[in-house]
Amino acid sequence: xxxxxxxxxxxxxxxxxxxxxxxxxxxxxxxxxxxxxxxxxxxxxxxxxxxxxxxxxxxxxxxxxxxxxxxxxxxxxxxxxxxxxxxxxxxxxxxxxxxxxxxxxxxxxxxxxxxxxxxxxxxxxxxxxxxxxxxxxxxxxxxxxxxxxxxxxxxxxxxxxxxxxxxxxxxxxxxxxxxxxxxxxxxxxxxxxxxxxxxxxxxxxxxxxxxxxxxxxxxxxxxxxxxxxxxxxxxxxxxxxxxxxxxxxxxxxxxxxxxxxxxxxxxxxxxxxxxxxxxxxxxxxxxxxxxxxxxxxxxxxxxxxxxxxxxxxxxxxxxxxxxxxxxxxxxxxxxxxxxxxxxxxxxxxxxxxxxxxxxxxxxxxxxxxxxx
Numbered sequence: 001x002x003x004x005x006x007x008x009x010x011x012x013x014x015x016x017x018x019x020x021x022x023x024x025x026x027x028x029x030x031x032x033x034x035x036x037x038x039x040x041x042x043x044x045x046x047x048x049x050x051x052x053x054x055x056x057x058x059x060x061x062x063x064x065x066x067x068x069x070x071x072x073x074x075x076x077x078x079x080x081x082x083x084x085x086x087x088x089x090x091x092x093x094x095x096x097x098x099x100x101x102x103x104x105x106x107x108x109x110x111x112x113x114x115x116x117x118x119x120x121x122x123x124x125x126x127x128x129x130x131x132x133x134x135x136x137x138x139x140x141x142x143x144x145x146x147x148x149x150x151x152x153x154x155x156x157x158x159x160x161x162x163x164x165x166x167x168x169x170x171x172x173x174x175x176x177x178x179x180x181x182x183x184x185x186x187x188x189x190x191x192x193x194x195x196x197x198x199x200x201x202x203x204x205x206x207x208x209x210x211x212x213x214x215x216x217x218x219x220x221x222x223x224x225x226x227x228x229x230x231x232x233x234x235x236x237x238x239x240x241x242x243x244x245x246x247x248x249x250x251x252x253x254x255x256x257x258x259x260x261x262x263x264x265x266x267x268x269x270x271x272x273x274x275x276x277x278x279x280x281x282x283x284x285x286x287x288x289x290x291x292x293x294x295x296x297x298x299x300x301x302x303x304x305x306x307x308x309x310x311x312x313x314x315x316x317x318x319x320x321x322x323x324x325x326x327x328x329x330x331x332x333x334x335x336x337x338x339x340x341x342x343x344x345x346x347x348x349x350x351x352x353x354x355x356x357x358x359x360x361x362x363x364x365x366x367x368x369x370x371x372x
């Protein structure tokens with residue numbers, strides 16, 4: 001039997017002027033990619049109903065510490081949603097979902113390909129109940145192909161797509177990013193792209209669509225700079241390419257208090273301004289646009305000199321020194337610092353919210369704004 005479960009974060013409903021006001025979304029997803037996609041839909045005004053099984057539900061509920069009932073992970077990716085429990089293996093409750101499909105605009109699921117068909121809820125069935133429905137299926141390797149039935153996680157998707165190989169330091173050992181590129185770029189953002197495009201087509205009078213999102217495909221499609229290197233005849237060297245550590249003007253430097261400064265003076269004018277702040281005008285001509293070889297001996301030697309110089313002051317001192325110069329040199333903040341930084345506070349990106357069972361938590365706003 002289906003029952004309402006909880007109301008999630010105690011946030012006000014999306015204002016009616018939001019662009020997706022009136023759109024109804026059924027969310028059958030779990031963990032990270034799908035829930036983030038539907039959370040963004042909710043933040044843009046859609047009514048999102050998250051449907052979980054009557055047992056443990058979404059695994060994210062208990063991933064990490066739980067204060068009272070659910071984890072902060074679950075709280076973070078399910079803001080603005082309504083919650084419902086349905087046993088989709090039960091005929092009556094499955095029929096209840098199908099009745100909801102008749103008035104929905106979007107259904108999002110993240111099971112392995114074929115699971116929805118086994119449940120009697122595949123695309124042909126849903127399309128018959130609602131010809132205007134947009135159904136989005138998020139999977140690791142896509143709805144078809146040789147890997148369609150294989151399990152995977154972010155590390156596997158970015159590994160196959162050639163991204164993890166490039167996310168490495170000078171020693172060539174891949175580093176695991178704590179921003180899940182496959183799940184969030186490959187899954188959440190690509191699902192949003194497909195769903196919104198299909199909704200536009202429906203609103204223009206077209207039929208509903210099945211949106212097939214492969215997280216691995218999406219990472220490959222966005223692995224631009226390594227693709228450029230291959231097309232130029234030589235694979236990019238991990239930790240030694242233009243944007244991965246091969247030039248001193250685009251690098252990170254440890255400070256005396258074991259923090260880091262990010263030097264993004266990629267263009268010559270910014271590098272020259274950076275050298276002026278550093279009081280080293282003799283370095284101004286040692287730049288890749290003036291013939292310095294990316295990853296070459298001079299680039300690495302200058303990187304070592306900069307290592308020594310940046311190690312002479314604290315993060316706060318360097319930040320203050322560069323504050324008056326527009327040359328793309330900034331502190332590397334920790335997440336707690338970023339949440340309270342004036343940059344995000346002034347934009348209204350971060351605030352304290354209150355969850356009905358878990359209490360106060362940091363909430364990050366929808367990053368896309370709509371005016372008018």
